[in-house]
Amino acid sequence: MMTPQEEQEKLLEEALTVVRTQSFQMKRCLDKSKLMDGLKHASNMLSELRTSLLSPKSYYELYMAISDELCHLETYLLDEFSKGRKVTDLYELVQYAGNIIPRLYLLITVGVVYIKSNELSRKDILKDLVEMCRGVQHPLRGLFLRNYLLQCTKNVLPDAEEDAEGGEVSVMSHAAPRAIAGLNKMVNSSDADAGTVRDSIDFIQLNFAEMNKLWVRMQHQGHSRDREKREQERRELRILVGTNLVRLSQLECVDVEKYKKLVLPGVLEQVVSCKDAIAQEYLMECVIQVFPDEYHLQTLNSFLHACVDLHPDVNIKNVIIALIDRLAQFSRKGDVARTIPMEIQLFDIFSQQISLIIQNRPDMPPEDIVSLQVALINLALKCYPTKLDYVDKVLETTEEIFHRLNLDHLDAASAVSRELARLMKIPIDSYNNVLELLKLEHYGPLMEYFDYQARKSISTHLILNALENETVIPSPEQVEGILNIVGPLVQDQSDQPEMDDEEDFAEEQGYMGRFIHLLSGDTPDQQYLVLSTARKHFGNGGNRRIRHTLPPIVFAAYRLALKYYQLREEDEKWEKKCGKIFQFCHQTIGALMKAELTELPLRLFLQGALVISQLDFENHETVAYEFMSQAFTLYEDEISDSKAQLAAITLIVSTFEKISCFGEENHEPLRTQCTLAASKLLKKPDQCRGVVVCSHMFWSGKSKDRAGKELRDGKRVVECLKKAGRIANQCMDKSVQVQLYVEILNSQIYFYENGCSEIQVSSINELIAKIREDLPNLESNDESDQINKHFANTITHLKIAKLQSSSNFSYDGLDP
Amino acid sequence: MSYPELKVVTVGQFRIGLCHGHQVVPWDDTESLALIQRQLDVDILITGHTHKFQAFEHEEKFYINPGSITGAYSPLDSKVAPSFVLLDIQQSTVIAYVYQLVGEEVKVERIEYKKC
Numbered sequence A: 001m002m003t004p005q006e007e008q009e010k011l012l013e014e015a016l017t018v019v020r021t022q023s024f025q026m027k028r029c030l031d032k033s034k035l036m037d038g039l040k041h042a043s044n045m046l047s048e049l050r051t052s053l054l055s056p057k058s059y060y061e062l063y064m065a066i067s068d069e070l071c072h073l074e075t076y077l078l079d080e081f082s083k084g085r086k087v088t089d090l091y092e093l094v095q096y097a098g099n100i101i102p103r104l105y106l107l108i109t110v111g112v113v114y115i116k117s118n119e120l121s122r123k124d125i126l127k128d129l130v131e132m133c134r135g136v137q138h139p140l141r142g143l144f145l146r147n148y149l150l151q152c153t154k155n156v157l158p159d160a161e162e163d164a165e166g167g168e169v170s171v172m173s174h175a176a177p178r179a180i181a182g183l184n185k186m187v188n189s190s191d192a193d194a195g196t197v198r199d200s201i202d203f204i205q206l207n208f209a210e211m212n213k214l215w216v217r218m219q220h221q222g223h224s225r226d227r228e229k230r231e232q233e234r235r236e237l238r239i240l241v242g243t244n245l246v247r248l249s250q251l252e253c254v255d256v257e258k259y260k261k262l263v264l265p266g267v268l269e270q271v272v273s274c275k276d277a278i279a280q281e282y283l284m285e286c287v288i289q290v291f292p293d294e295y296h297l298q299t300l301n302s303f304l305h306a307c308v309d310l311h312p313d314v315n316i317k318n319v320i321i322a323l324i325d326r327l328a329q330f331s332r333k334g335d336v337a338r339t340i341p342m343e344i345q346l347f348d349i350f351s352q353q354i355s356l357i358i359q360n361r362p363d364m365p366p367e368d369i370v371s372l373q374v375a376l377i378n379l380a381l382k383c384y385p386t387k388l389d390y391v392d393k394v395l396e397t398t399e400e401i402f403h404r405l406n407l408d409h410l411d412a413a414s415a416v417s418r419e420l421a422r423l424m425k426i427p428i429d430s431y432n433n434v435l436e437l438l439k440l441e442h443y444g445p446l447m448e449y450f451d452y453q454a455r456k457s458i459s460t461h462l463i464l465n466a467l468e469n470e471t472v473i474p475s476p477e478q479v480e481g482i483l484n485i486v487g488p489l490v491q492d493q494s495d496q497p498e499m500d501d502e503e504d505f506a507e508e509q510g511y512m513g514r515f516i517h518l519l520s521g522d523t524p525d526q527q528y529l530v531l532s533t534a535r536k537h538f539g540n541g542g543n544r545r546i547r548h549t550l551p552p553i554v555f556a557a558y559r560l561a562l563k564y565y566q567l568r569e570e571d572e573k574w575e576k577k578c579g580k581i582f583q584f585c586h587q588t589i590g591a592l593m594k595a596e597l598t599e600l601p602l603r604l605f606l607q608g609a610l611v612i613s614q615l616d617f618e619n620h621e622t623v624a625y626e627f628m629s630q631a632f633t634l635y636e637d638e639i640s641d642s643k644a645q646l647a648a649i650t651l652i653v654s655t656f657e658k659i660s661c662f663g664e665e666n667h668e669p670l671r672t673q674c675t676l677a678a679s680k681l682l683k684k685p686d687q688c689r690g691v692v693v694c695s696h697m698f699w700s701g702k703s704k705d706r707a708g709k710e711l712r713d714g715k716r717v718v719e720c721l722k723k724a725g726r727i728a729n730q731c732m733d734k735s736v737q738v739q740l741y742v743e744i745l746n747s748q749i750y751f752y753e754n755g756c757s758e759i760q761v762s763s764i765n766e767l768i769a770k771i772r773e774d775l776p777n778l779e780s781n782d783e784s785d786q787i788n789k790h791f792a793n794t795i796t797h798l799k800i801a802k803l804q805s806s807s808n809f810s811y812d813g814l815d816p
Numbered sequence B: 001m002s003y004p005e006l007k008v009v010t011v012g013q014f015r016i017g018l019c020h021g022h023q024v025v026p027w028d029d030t031e032s033l034a035l036i037q038r039q040l041d042v043d044i045l046i047t048g049h050t051h052k053f054q055a056f057e058h059e060e061k062f063y064i065n066p067g068s069i070t071g072a073y074s075p076l077d078s079k080v081a082p083s084f085v086l087l088d089i090q091q092s093t094v095i096a097y098v099y100q101l102v103g104e105e106v107k108v109e110r111i112e113y114k115k116c
Helices: A004-031 A035-050 A056-082 A090-096 A100-116 A122-135 A139-152 A197-219 A224-236 A238-250 A256-274 A277-290 A293-298 A300-308 A316-331 A346-360 A366-383 A388-404 A415-431 A443-447 A452-469 A476-485 A502-516 A524-539 A543-566 A574-594 A599-614 A620-638 A642-658 A664-679 A684-700 A714-729 A734-753 A761-777 A782-803 B030-040
Strands: B006-011 B014-019 B044-047 B053-058 B061-066 B083-090 B093-102 B105-114
Touching: A004 A035, A004 A056, A035 A056, A035 A100, A035 A139, A056 A100, A056 A139, A056 A224, A090 A100, A100 A122, A100 A139, A122 A139, A122 A197, A139 A197, A139 A238, A197 A224, A197 A238, A197 A256, A197 A277, A224 A238, A224 A277, A238 A256, A238 A277, A256 A277, A256 A293, A256 A300, A277 A300, A277 A316, A293 A300, A293 A316, A300 A316, A300 A346, A316 A346, A316 A366, A346 A366, A346 A388, A366 A388, A366 A415, A388 A415, A388 A443, A415 A443, A415 A452, A443 A476, A452 A476, A452 A502, A476 A524, A502 A524, A502 A543, A524 A543, A524 A574, A543 A574, A543 A599, A574 A599, A574 A620, A599 A620, A599 A642, A620 A642, A620 A664, A642 A664, A642 A684, A664 A684, A664 A714, A684 A714, A684 A734, A714 A734, A734 A761, A734 A782, A734 B030, A761 A782, A782 B030, B006 B030, B014 B030, B030 B044, B030 B053, B030 B061, B053 B083, B053 B093, B061 B083, B061 B093
Parallel strands: B014 B044, B044 B061
Antiparallel strands: B006 B014, B053 B061, B083 B093, B093 B105
16 A cells, blocks of 8 residues: 555656657657657657646646657757748647647647747737637646746747837637637738737736636635645645746836736736635735835835735735835835835825725734734834834824723733734834834833733833943933833832742843933933932832942932032032932932841942042031941941951941041041941951051041141051050960961051051061961961961061161161 | 952962952052052952052062943042953963053053062
């Protein structure tokens, strides 16, 4: 038992064997100039094409093999004719072949020879042939027969304009299946009537119509259970029908006028009237592909009108989109000559016709409706880039449709949501300027139709676009506009799901943080309003969000204050404005405190104090003090981890050291508090280090009362270092103790070399000796290695320093 | 995720110390940086925090502050020019390539440091 595939192969092989044998015989006879015998063999060969057993694929192979062989025959005959050896009545002779298939194939072959040899009227022969083919009504055989006709006549179709002499327009009556007898006897016209391009058009239109009918008829052949297989076979054959349209497009004398009047109407009529979905869909797309875009522009209304009447199963959206995309491409080719002529209101035409189509198809799935809107918006953006209102119109239409269909809260995974998201992203990607989006009235409202997922995705896309294009947002209204559209990224939404991936969340809030740096008013006053607006929106973002979004706002505010200071000559109100800004910052950082954050607000207050100290607006000392004490309060109340405490106090002290705006009244309490805090740290090593850090306040801390110069209170420095030494003595861990000694030693050196004469060389020597004593007793491990190296480096430094002479200090008496 | 405050890496013949710099009191003070260098026992000390590019030799050790690659705001300096540094370590020589964005132009500087 053979599979269907094997059966086909066997049948095809058998047929091809016959073809080989008969064609061999045919050629042998022709070589011996035995034409009639040759024709007999040709006829036998052609009889294989009478089969009903072959699939379209196999039939095609057989057909190709035979067409090849028939070329020999054509060549032979052309040769004979050219040598003057016309065979009389050949045209009639071949019609005596027994069966219609061989008869018609031979007739076509001979007919073409006659045309090429300028025998008889080309126009008449063509007409005769195309009519004669009606004799084969079997779809598969008929399609291939007519294809053979089309291929053979490829280069002989008349392609000339109507001649002015007005040659006799011979109207051929509808030919009966038998050729008009004695055709070859009508040799009276001297100029064998060559025909004009009109005749070619008629010829092809007729061939096309007949082929289409045959093709459609295939749909209804056979059992309903084989429908899918049949439709697949039909699709395999579609190029046969399409070739007619290709041939029409190859006629050089067909200009846009002829296309409009003679070509398109006939084609469209055939397409619409056949009422077959497969044919309609393919042929409409074929028309779009095969004819030039200039033609389409001039015939839009007829084409689109035909679309309205197509079978409901036709995927009309693909057809329309193919056309729109082609025209959009066309208009972008840059060449001035190629722009859309003003009279053709492309957008309006498509907009109206698409509405009609949608109206006519109540079952059209919403995602297809959106796809059409996507095509329209692409058209608007590509062909009319300056017309924002076209884009808005598309959005408005979409919104209306969705409202009418009662669609809402579209599931992000659904086709319609995906398609609509595509629609929304197109203006973003096309304008590359989110400020343009704000001009689209219907953009924001359309966002509301999505579910949370999709809204978030589109919002993220929007923000990323702004970041990539570094789009500056200059006005508070625009800030408001954008933050409203990207709501899911700014504030909690009513339809927000519970869980969120931490990393993703942090990443997306990172984008928002970066976005804040794009908010930049044209003037400082404008910028203040911008930041206030942003603060209002982001402030409502909830505790998870504000830690990412409020810090950038604070920093932007610090920069703004600096700006005001730099422009102080031009603005007499600058001092009040600075004051207001720091109030704004104070409040904003306060919000972070309320969200139970500690490290972050502490650092922000310290940063603020630094900025404030540099801008001498009215009361700035008080404000700076406030910021410092806020930082301190956070330290005292909220930071409980000992490692964090040491780090925090270090930060506070090192910040304080840089601030020069405090008078003694303010400087003193801060110094005292810091030192106290350091000495109250829980762990001894931390206490020791903390106190050492504080010593710097007394040395290089700067006071307003001393015109910003350093305190250089050597006495207090020494006190701190001595205290640190005492604390180190209390450490139980020997290696930690020695480590601390080395650190204190280094601090001594630091201050001594900086000119602190209250430090005695003798105390340095003492400490060195103590360390030398203790080092060898340490257990040998990585830690003690480290300490040893530290000490060695210190000694090396001292040796170098001793040799150098300096005005600040002298190491006489040093015993390193 | 927490990172250490200080780190030493060895590349070729060089011990390189990394420290953000906000822990060094006073900030941006050469001698106080030297304290860290001695403690970590490194040939090259890399710090940051100030957003100000610096590269110098001090007592035969190399100190680098690559500045801020994004030109981020710093309260210590109102104009931050974006900069970064690449270290090319070959045997006992390090070549630091300093890239700075001055206006619209990228300027490149070459600084050599040899280990003693």
